[in-house]
Structure formats: structure tokens, C-alpha cells
Amino acid sequence: GQNIDQPTEMTATEGAIVQINCTYQTSGFNGLFWYQQHAGEAPTFLSYNVLDGLEEKGRFSSFLSRSKGYSYLLLKELQMKDSASYLCAAVDSNYQLIWGAGTKLIIKP
Amino acid sequence: IAGITQAPTSQILAAGRRMTLRCTQDMRHNAMYWYRQDLGLGLRLIHYSNTAGTTGKGEVPDGYSVSRANTDDFPLTLASAVPSQTSVYFCASSRTGAVDTEAFFGQGTRLTVV
Numbered sequence: 282g283q284n285i286d287q288p289t290e291m292t293a294t295e296g297a298i299v300q301i302n303c304t305y306q307t308s309g310f311n312g313l314f315w316y317q318q319h320a321g322e323a324p325t326f327l328s329y330n331v332l333d334g335l336e337e338k339g340r341f342s343s344f345l346s347r348s349k350g351y352s353y354l355l356l357k358e359l360q361m362k363d364s365a366s367y368l369c370a371a372v373d374s375n376y377q378l379i380w381g382a383g384t385k386l387i388i389k390p
Numbered sequence: 391i392a393g394i395t396q397a398p399t400s401q402i403l404a405a406g407r408r409m410t411l412r413c414t415q416d417m418r419h420n421a422m423y424w425y426r427q428d429l430g431l432g433l434r435l436i437h438y439s440n441t442a443g444t445t446g447k448g449e450v451p452d453g454y455s456v457s458r459a460n461t462d463d464f465p466l467t468l469a470s471a472v473p474s475q476t477s478v479y480f481c482a483s484s485r486t487g488a489v490d491t492e493a494f495f496g497q498g499t500r501l502t503v504v
Contacts, residue, residue, distance in 0.1 A: 326494075372489050
């Protein structure tokens with residue numbers, strides 16, 4: 282079966298760095314998305330990776346290793362507003378998105 | 391700037407009743423989607439439409455139907471609601487149905503079937 286694994290919850294301190302991991306097992310692979318979802322709100326797009334390596338976008342970076350079926354989202358200089366759930370989604374061979382349950386990130390002062 | 395709008399925001403519905411969740415986008419996006427989000431589970435695709443006039447089934451289509459008469463609107467209908475359809479429903483759109491295209495989500499409809 283197809284599966285996305287990411288930690289249920291993480292806690293980090295304001296100003297610090299946090300890495301949210303995502304492993305995927307899909308029938309084929311056509312890229313991986315990260316979305317941010319604040320409580321009670323809609324998911325919003327953060328990144329899309331299809332090639333191996335790190336892509337940086339301001340305080341957020343996303344990494345992909347296709348051979349390991351692994352991705353991570355790196356958040357630097359954490360701010361209280363970064364408290365949210367982070368959703369990982371892989372695109373399978375049928376071009377369907379397989380979503381993880383999300384990682385709830387709690388930022389403490 | 392509206393983007394993508396869902397209605398209602400929340401609803402309590404008696405089991406067996408028919409209900410239509412509305413979704414409208416003003417971005418002229420070709421592709422639209424309906425997802426449900428349940429605690430502890432990832433988003434699950436119910437139905438999708440890659441362009442006006444066409445629809446397709448997602449991962450969990452049973453008990454739901456959709457139509458796409460024009461580019462802007464993509465209503466989701468529950469023909470006879472059951473308690474297992476209690477969920478938060480998100481409508482989304484993307485410029486195309488291509489795999490690498492960013493999706494824009496509506497604010498969600500929280501549906502409780504009792």
C-alpha cells in the first residue's frame with residue numbers, strides 16, 4: 282500500500298531551527314509537496330520538490346532524496362506564527378496526491 | 391480578492407438528509423478538487439475535475455457526487471448523509487491539473503451528521 286509517515290507533533294523554541302521529516306512509500310513518484318495549515322484554516326502551499334537536493338525559500342527549505350523515499354522541511358529563525366501543522370504529500374505514478382496526517386509544530390517562547 | 395469560497399462554513403445535518411456544499415473560485419483555474427480531512431488522517435480526495443464539463447473519482451467517492459457545469463463552480467452533494475461523513479471538507483483549485491501545480495484551498499466546511 283501507499284503510505285506517508287511524518288511525526289504527529291513537535292515542539293521547538295522561538296528563534297531556533299526545526300526539521301520536520303517525511304518518509305513516503307508510493308507506487309511510483311512524481312514529486313513531493315509541503316503545505317502549512319494553521320488551526321481551523323486552509324492549507325497553503327510551501328514547496329514542491331521533484332529532484333534530489335535542497336531548495337531554499339526564505340526561512341523555509343525543503344529537501345528531497347528520491348533514493349531514500351525521504352524529505353524534510355527545515356524552518357529557521359522560528360517565529361510564533363510558525364505554530365501550525367505541516368502537511369507532506371507525495372505524487373504517485375497515477376499523478377494522485379497521497380497526503381500524510383500532518384505534523385503539528387508547537388513553538389514556545 | 392476572494393480566491394476560493396466555500397459555503398456554508400459549518401453545518402449540522404440530520405442523517406438521511408441531502409446536502410450540497412458549494413465551492414466557487416474566481417481565479418479561472420481549470421482544475422478543482424474536493425477533499426475531506428479527518429483527525430489523524432491525511433487529506434483524502436473525494437472527486438476532482440480537470441476542466442469544466444469533466445469530473446473524476448478520487449480515493450473516497452462513495453456517497454458523494456459532483457458536477458462542473460462551468461469553470462468557477464464545483465458543488466459537492468451528499469445524497470443521503472451518514473454519520474461517517476462527519477468531517478471538514480475542503481475545496482481546492484489549481485491553474486491546471488498538472489502534477490507540479492500549486493493548489494489553493496478554500497476555508498473549509500465543517501459538517502456534522504447526527
